[in-house]
Amino acid sequence: MIKYITYDDIDKSKWDSCIRSSVNGMIYAYSWYLDIACSKWDGLVEDDYKSVMPLPRGEKYGFLYTYQPPFSQQHGVFSTSKITNEKVKEFLKGIPAKYKYVELSLNTFNRPTEDSFETSEGVTHLLDLISPYDTLQSNYSTQTKRNLKKALSSSLAIAKAVSPKKVIDLFKANRGKNYDISSAHYTIANNLMQTCIKKGLGQCWGVYTKEKELCAGAFLVESNRRTIFLFSGTNKKAFETHAMTFLINRYIEENAQQNLTFDFEGSSDPDVARFYKGFGAKEAHYVKIRKNNLPAPVKWLKEIQFKKKSSPS
Numbered sequence: 001m002i003k004y005i006t007y008d009d010i011d012k013s014k015w016d017s018c019i020r021s022s023v024n025g026m027i028y029a030y031s032w033y034l035d036i037a038c039s040k041w042d043g044l045v046e047d048d049y050k051s052v053m054p055l056p057r058g059e060k061y062g063f064l065y066t067y068q069p070p071f072s073q074q075h076g077v078f079s080t081s082k083i084t085n086e087k088v089k090e091f092l093k094g095i096p097a098k099y100k101y102v103e104l105s106l107n108t109f110n111r112p113t114e115d116s117f118e119t120s121e122g123v124t125h126l127l128d129l130i131s132p133y134d135t136l137q138s139n140y141s142t143q144t145k146r147n148l149k150k151a152l153s154s155s156l157a158i159a160k161a162v163s164p165k166k167v168i169d170l171f172k173a174n175r176g177k178n179y180d181i182s183s184a185h186y187t188i189a190n191n192l193m194q195t196c197i198k199k200g201l202g203q204c205w206g207v208y209t210k211e212k213e214l215c216a217g218a219f220l221v222e223s224n225r226r227t228i229f230l231f232s233g234t235n236k237k238a239f240e241t242h243a244m245t246f247l248i249n250r251y252i253e254e255n256a257q258q259n260l261t262f263d264f265e266g267s268s269d270p271d272v273a274r275f276y277k278g279f280g281a282k283e284a285h286y287v288k289i290r291k292n293n294l295p296a297p298v299k300w301l302k303e304i305q306f307k308k309k310s311s312p313s
Contacts, residue, residue: 002046002094007057010042014049020224021080024109027201027223028072029054036191038069044094046087051079053091055099063294065101070185071192071230073124073265074286076106089114092289101302102291108284117289125264125273125281133256137249139280144245147278151246155210158250162206164193164231167217171233189231193219202230205251207243216243220251227255228263248279 012031019025027033029052034041038056045052054075055066068075077083077091088106092114095102105122106112112119129136140148168186196202201223207216216238219231234244252262264276273283290306292299 002044002051002090004042004094004096005045006042007040010045011049015043015045015052018049018052018080019078022078022224023080024078024083024107025224026074026078026107026226027196027221027228029075029078030223032195032199033072033192034069036195037072037188038067044091046079046091050081051077051083051087051091053077053094055095057099061298063100063298064098065103066095066099067101067103068105068288070188072105073122073228074105074107076104076110076286078107083109085111085113088112092117097293100293100295102289103306104289106287106289108286110287112287112289114289117291119290120288122266122286122288123268123273124266124284124286125276126284127252127262127264127279127281129252129255129258129260129262131256133253136252136256136280141278141280144278147242147245148249151242151249154241154243154246156241156243156246157208157210158247159206159208160203162204162214162217164190164197164204164219166214167204167206167219167231167233169233170214170217170235171231174233174235176233193231196221205247207238207247209237209241209243213237215241216247218244218247222260225259226261226263227251229265244275245278252279 015031019029034054040057042055042057043052044055056069058065058067077088088110089112092112168189193202193204201221203220205218205220206214209215216234217232218229221228221230232244238244264281267273292302294302
């Protein structure tokens with residue numbers, strides 16, 4: 001039986017035990033991660049936490065909605081037993097009607113047949129690290145091998161305990177200038193990274209030039225036999241020296257022959273996707289669901305906002 005449980009009544013210990021033991025557990029769904037990423041959330045729970053589904057909660061103009069929080073690529077149904085299409089359908093039907101707007105990303109194990117939602121596809125890129133490093137490297141694209149060769153000749157150095165704030169600032173000063181990102185968003189990023197480090201689940205790697213300048217950085221989260229490339233920052237020098245190729249290759253080299261999957265976390269951008277595939281990563285697709293039951297004219301306003309957000313920039 002699937003029940004809707006509000007935040008105050010969720011047994012976080014049982015919730016986290018479910019995510020830890022799930023066939024598809026991901027760090028995004030742990031209670032402490034949800035507390036930072038969205039602060040307010042409820043959940044759908046099957047039986048005694050056999051399966052769970054987080055419902056991040058927001059409110060605007062007096063209407064409740066559920067949404068996909070930042071730094072959380074996939075949510076959906078997580079289960080300690082086999083996940084069937086029917087089970088996913090039951091969970092989606094269990095989302096309370098009081099949520100007048102729903103916009104969520106499920107995970108790669110969820111293939112819903114519930115047709116009351118609009119659906120679209122998201123993509124991530126996965127690389128299994130079970131093979132020896134020489135085998136993994138042999139699957140790099142010609143371009144990636146060429147970029148790595150240049151990086152290895154550029155006198156770059158790796159540091160494995162860089163402050164997350166330095167990587168965030170690196171992003172803000174470069175690529176971040178192209179986006180309208182709130183200070184609250186960056187605060188969430190920093191809090192997530194600091195908490196992951198304290199829990200022994202996160203590493204913040206940096207790449208320094210021979211002049212000792214930080215030119216690239218990445219935050220890597222390890223949980224449920226998966227390493228997620230959660231956040232990164234680069235500058236012009238990183239582009240010239242292929243510092244990010246250098247960083248990712250080093251991680252692959254040091255973690256080869258482990259029962260571990262490297263999750264690049266996307267992207268739909270062709271250039272970024274090509275970069276990830278250059279390491280031998282394969283596409284994995286997940287479903288995004290959406291339902292707008294807001295009353296007019298709020299519904300129309302939300303549709304305009306959604307189309308504007310979804311349109312190419």
